[in-house]
Amino acid sequence: MRPHLELIDVSKRYGATAAVQGVSLSVAEGEFISLLGPSGSGKTTTLMMIAGFESVSGGHIRLGGTTVEELPPHERNIGMMFQNYALFPHMTVAQNIGFPLKVRHRPKSEIKAAVDRYLEMVGLSAHAHKRPAQLSGGQQQRVALARALVFEPRLLLLDEPLSALDKNLREQMQQELRRIHRQVGVTTIYVTHDQGEAMMLSDRIAVFNHGRIEQVGRPDEVYERPATRFTASFIGDSNIIAGRRGEAADILLTADGNALRCGSPLADAQAALLVRPEKLHVGDAPEGANRLSLKIGGVVNIGVAAMVTGSAAGQEICLRAPVSLLPSLREGETLPVWWHAADGWPLPSPQE
Amino acid sequence: MSAALTGLRPEAAHRPRTRLRAVPTWLLIAPALLYMGVVFLLPLANTAWVSFSDPMPGLHNYIEVLTTPAYLRIYRNTTLMALLVTGICIVMAYPLALYIARAGGAVGAVLLAATGLSFWISFLVRTYAWTVILGSRGPVSQVARWMGYDPPPVLLFTSAASIIGMTHILLPFMVLSIYVVLARIDPVLLRAASGLGATRGQTFRQVVLPLSMPGIISGSLLVFVFCLGFYVTPALIGSPRDLMVASLIATQIEDLLAFGTASAMAMLLLGATLLMLAVYDRALGLANLMK
Ligand SMILES: Nc1ncnc2c1ncn2[C@@H]1O[C@H](COP(=O)(O)OP(=O)(O)O)[C@@H](O)[C@H]1O
Ligand SMILES: [Mg+2]
Numbered sequence: 070m071r072p073h074l075e076l077i078d079v080s081k082r083y084g085a086t087a088a089v090q091g092v093s094l095s096v097a098e099g100e101f102i103s104l105l106g107p108s109g110s111g112k113t114t115t116l117m118m119i120a121g122f123e124s125v126s127g128g129h130i131r132l133g134g135t136t137v138e139e140l141p142p143h144e145r146n147i148g149m150m151f152q153n154y155a156l157f158p159h160m161t162v163a164q165n166i167g168f169p170l171k172v173r174h175r176p177k178s179e180i181k182a183a184v185d186r187y188l189e190m191v192g193l194s195a196h197a198h199k200r201p202a203q204l205s206g207g208q209q210q211r212v213a214l215a216r217a218l219v220f221e222p223r224l225l226l227l228d229e230p231l232s233a234l235d236k237n238l239r240e241q242m243q244q245e246l247r248r249i250h251r252q253v254g255v256t257t258i259y260v261t262h263d264q265g266e267a268m269m270l271s272d273r274i275a276v277f278n279h280g281r282i283e284q285v286g287r288p289d290e291v292y293e294r295p296a297t298r299f300t301a302s303f304i305g306d307s308n309i310i311a312g313r314r315g316e317a318a319d320i321l322l323t324a325d326g327n328a329l330r331c332g333s334p335l336a337d338a339q340a341a342l343l344v345r346p347e348k349l350h351v352g353d354a355p356e357g358a359n360r361l362s363l364k365i366g367g368v369v370n371i372g373v374a375a376m377v378t379g380s381a382a383g384q385e386i387c388l389r390a391p392v393s394l395l396p397s398l399r400e401g402e403t404l405p406v407w408w409h410a411a412d413g414w415p416l417p418s419p420q421e
Numbered sequence: 422m423s424a425a426l427t428g429l430r431p432e433a434a435h436r437p438r439t440r441l442r443a444v445p446t447w448l449l450i451a452p453a454l455l456y457m458g459v460v461f462l463l464p465l466a467n468t469a470w471v472s473f474s475d476p477m478p479g480l481h482n483y484i485e486v487l488t489t490p491a492y493l494r495i496y497r498n499t500t501l502m503a504l505l506v507t508g509i510c511i512v513m514a515y516p517l518a519l520y521i522a523r524a525g526g527a528v529g530a531v532l533l534a535a536t537g538l539s540f541w542i543s544f545l546v547r548t549y550a551w552t553v554i555l556g557s558r559g560p561v562s563q564v565a566r567w568m569g570y571d572p573p574p575v576l577l578f579t580s581a582a583s584i585i586g587m588t589h590i591l592l593p594f595m596v597l598s599i600y601v602v603l604a605r606i607d608p609v610l611l612r613a614a615s616g617l618g619a620t621r622g623q624t625f626r627q628v629v630l631p632l633s634m635p636g637i638i639s640g641s642l643l644v645f646v647f648c649l650g651f652y653v654t655p656a657l658i659g660s661p662r663d664l665m666v667a668s669l670i671a672t673q674i675e676d677l678l679a680f681g682t683a684s685a686m687a688m689l690l691l692g693a694t695l696l697m698l699a700v701y702d703r704a705l706g707l708a709n710l711m712k
Contacts, residue, residue, distance in 0.1 A: 122612055142615045155613035159631045169617040172627070220618060 071134055073098040073256050074119070074224060079128035080280075081114050088114040090280040091128070101250050101257045103267035106277025107303070112260045115277075116226050119258065120149050133223055143172075148217035148255070149226040152233070154209045156201035162212050163188065163197040169220035187215040190249060207238050211245075218253055225257045231266065243269060264304045268292065276300045292345075298416050301343045308349070308386045309416065311341040319415075323382040329359045330410035339418040344408050349388035354407030361386070363404045370395060381406070465691075468684045475681030482685035492669070492686070499666045500693075502580065502655075503648030506587045507641050513588070514595035514640065519629075521596075522603035533600065536593050544590045548654045551586045552577060555658065583659035590654060591647055595640040602636030603629070642701050646694050666690050 072095035081089040089111040096102050104112040117123040119130060121142035130138045137145055148169075156165050163184050170180045188194045191211035201209055210230060217225055230246075231239045247270060250257055261267050267274050268288040276283045276291060276299070284296040295301035301309060312323040318334035321342050331342050354360040361381040369376045374389035377398060388406060390398065398404065472482050486492050521532045539547070553559050555576040565573035576582055606629065614624040652667035659665065664672070666686065673683035 120616055122616070142612070143618050143620055146618070147616065149613070149616045151609055151613055153609065155607070155609045157610060157614075157628060157632075168614070168619070168627070172614075172617065172619040172623045216617065 072096055073100070073133060074258075075129075075131040076115070076119070077129040077131065079115070079118060079130060080126050081111070081118060081123060082126045087280055089118070092280075092282050093128075094275055094282060094285060096256060096258065098256055099254050101259065101270060101272045103259045103261055103271040103274045104277055105261055105264060105267040105274050105304075108262055110277040111280040112262075112277050113228055114280075116149075116228055116258065116260055119224070120147050120226055121145050146220070146222050147224045147226060148220065148222035150210075150213045150217045150228070150230050152228050152230065154201075154213040156209055156212055156216075158201055161198050161200060162193060162204070165201065165212055166215045166219050168216065173220065183219050187219045190218075190252065191215045191245075207234060207242065210234070210242065214246075214249070218249075218255065222255065225255045226260075227257065228260045229262070230259075232261075232263070239266075246270060268304070274304075276303065278303070294414060295343065295416070298341060298419055301414075301416055306346045306387060308344050308346060308384065308388075309341050310344070310382055310384050310386075311339075312382075314338050314340050319410075321413075321415075325382055327361060327382050329361075329382075329413060330357075331413045331415045332411040333415055335415040337418040341416040341418075342413040343416050344413050346388045348408050348412040349386075349406050350408060351388070351390050351394060351404060351406055353405065358407045358409055359413060360405060360407040363388075363406050365398060365400055365402055365404055367400060368395070368398045377404070379404070468687055471680050472684035472688045475684065482681040483689070485682060486685050486689060495664050495666060495669050496689075498580075498663055499649060502584060502587075502665060503645050506584055506591060506648050507645045509584070509588050510592050510595040510644050511637060511641060514592055514599055515633075515637070518596050518599035518603055518636075521600050522606075536596050536600075539590075539593050545653060547590055548586050548657050551582065551589070551658050555582050555585070577658060578660055580660045580663045583655040583665070586654040586658050587648055587651055591644045594643045594647070598640030598643060599633060599636040602633045606632050638701065638704065642697060646697060649694060650690060 074094075074096040076092050076094040079089060079092045080087065092111070092115060094102075104115060106112055114123060118125050118138070121137070121140060125138050128138075129136055132145070132147075157168065160168065166187055167180045167184045170183060175183075184197075185194070188197055191214055193208060193211055193215070196204060196208065201212065204212065214230075227246075231242050234242060243266060259267070259270060271288060273285060273287055274291050275285045278299045284291055284300045286294075291300055292305055295304065298309060301307050310321065310323060310329065312321040312327075312329070314320070314335045314337065315322045315328060319331045321329045321331060321335060321340060323329065329342060335342075363377070363379045363381040363386055365377060366379040367377070370392065373392075375392055375395050375398060376387065377390050378385065378387045380386060386406070390404075473479070475482070517532075517536075521529050521536070523529075524532065555561055557573070557575075557577070559577075561576060562573040576585075610628055610632075611624055614628050615621075619627065650667050651665060652671065655665045656668050656671070659668075667690075670683045670686050670690075673679045673686065
């Protein structure tokens with residue numbers, strides 16, 4: 070099946086700055102995909118090029134099989150929710166939601182029915198005749214969402230929609246976004262710098278760094294099998310142990326002489342392995358496991374576990390130890406840690 | 422904020438008092454009040470008094486003004502002229518204000534300064550400039566002659582000249598009133614409209630124009646009220662036959678010494694102006710004008 074949205078080698082330069090460099094991405098119909106990356110990595114610029122508010126400096130954007138990069142925004146039929154909602158202050162909630170249909174010259178009765186339906190979907194039926202200024206931030210956001218969906222766009226674009234909300238409201242809105250996405254089924258591109266949010270909401274995640282996509286994959290893929298050191302460290306907590314490849318391709322030799330076995334062969338001579346904190350165990354290692362002795366730097370009780378940080382094999386290491394071990398965890402002492410070889414994921418040599 | 426509300430807020434109650442706050446407010450505004458009272462309210466009260474009492478007590482001055490067809494015609498003429506000037510100002514000012522607001526940056530600043538600059542040139546000077554421009558040897562007549570109109574149409578000392586002159590003097594008020602409102606419109610709203618499917622025309626009609634309405638209305642109010650009482654420009658370059666109210670009042674005083682009639686005319690003009698302000702207040706709230 071053809072992808073619904075295709076970015077083909079898209080770039081954007083502002084003078085000497087390359088905001089986006091050769092981004093390619095295929096999105097299937099109905100998919101929820103997140104653009105995840107640190108601030109300044111080119112996510113918003115990518116979104117703006119898809120919406121048509123920024124021109125592309127190179128490459129192509131295809132939507133539903135046709136090239137759209139020459140079309141003005143109002144001809145692209147893409148719903149976008151802006152970070153500060155951008156509701157029209159002189160219109161009521163109902164008029165705001167009806168706006169996209171009104172400018173498409175739909176009959177009044179149809180507009181009213183659609184507005185009512187979407188008001189109901191976002192739970193604002195009681196507020197139809199209020200002005201945006203009379204609503205709370207969360208409610209304004211729902212209006213913006215309803216307005217972006219009411220004309221059944223080919224694509225829904227969301228740029229860090231939840232970053233302005235407090236934690237409770239944010240989690241509530243995440244649930245709601247999932248529900249609405251399931252209900253409407255619109256192909257959604259979601260920009261965020263919050264990896265937890267991306268993991269929770271997305272079918273797939275595109276990891277952005279310095280204007281490029283480092284990796285595209287399902288949340289579990291980018292978490293468990295990151296393609297680059299950047300992805301490994303940006304998503305979730307990570308222990309990255311650098312070294313060089315041994316005689317056997319799945320052995321990493323660290324500078325201080327440890328030989329660590331990976332779950333699969335290392336690709337580069339200068340390599341590293343990733344092991345997630347929750348895969349590290351404390352105590353005597355079983356046969357065939359990797360082991361290190363950790364010099365404890367700090368211990369924090371977070372309730373469900375003790376967060377232990379320290380150094381081993383010349384690297385910063387963190388892990389979660391059972392709370393029952395707390396009395397025996399003291400700063401400056403050494404702690405035997407181990408992990409199954411299969412839980413060590415090989416990483417390539419650092420780029421640049 | 423009401424006293425009761427501030428009383429509930431501890432940080433407001435404990436705010437350190439500056440020395441200025443020790444002086445009672447009424448004392449601070451007393452000079453301004455005194456000045457306004459002496460130069461504005463007293464003469465106004467006097468005018469009102471004269472309108473009801475000169476040459477004898479009663480409503481006869483008002484009855485005279487409101488029943489003399491020649492006077493009523495002048496009131497109507499004045500209103501029509503004011504409406505026309507207001508309309509022309511809106512049409513001319515809006516695109517300019519829109520352009521300044523869109524341009525922003527250095528271009529916008531220069532245009533804005535140029536608009537404001539005209540406030541510093543006495544409008545007497547600007548009115549006299551029109552006597553040259555519109556005069557029988559002025560550039561307009563020359564062009565008309567060159568285009569084959571000989572003798573060229575008479576422009577000076579007509580209502581058209583009044584309208585041109587008043588429009589010229591009042592246009593900056595309209596431009597600035599509209600500009601201020603346009604500049605406050607968040608550009609993201611225009612992007613949003615376009616993203617939601619609105620063409621440029623639809624965005625203008627359904628978003629920009631309604632949001633700039635307060636500027637159009639306050640600018641119109643300013644221009645209209647100014648026009649109603651405009652004296653110098655119509656008197657210097659306007660038609661001596663189609664008088665405006667202010668000139669009529671001057672004639673009553675200077676030529677006829679009819680102080681009572683003139684006062685009644687002035688009070689009626691003031692009444693009309695206050696009515697306009699009341700309508701505006703109902704529509705938008707006068708407080709918005711101060712923002
Ligand atoms: N209008 C612009 N002019 C110049 N540089 C820009 C502009 N917009 C974005 N940039 C630059 O492009 C890069 C990517 O920005 P952006 O797409 O906003 O990143 P993100 O949304 O991932 O935080 C940044 O370095 C930013 O400074
Ligand atoms: Mg951004």
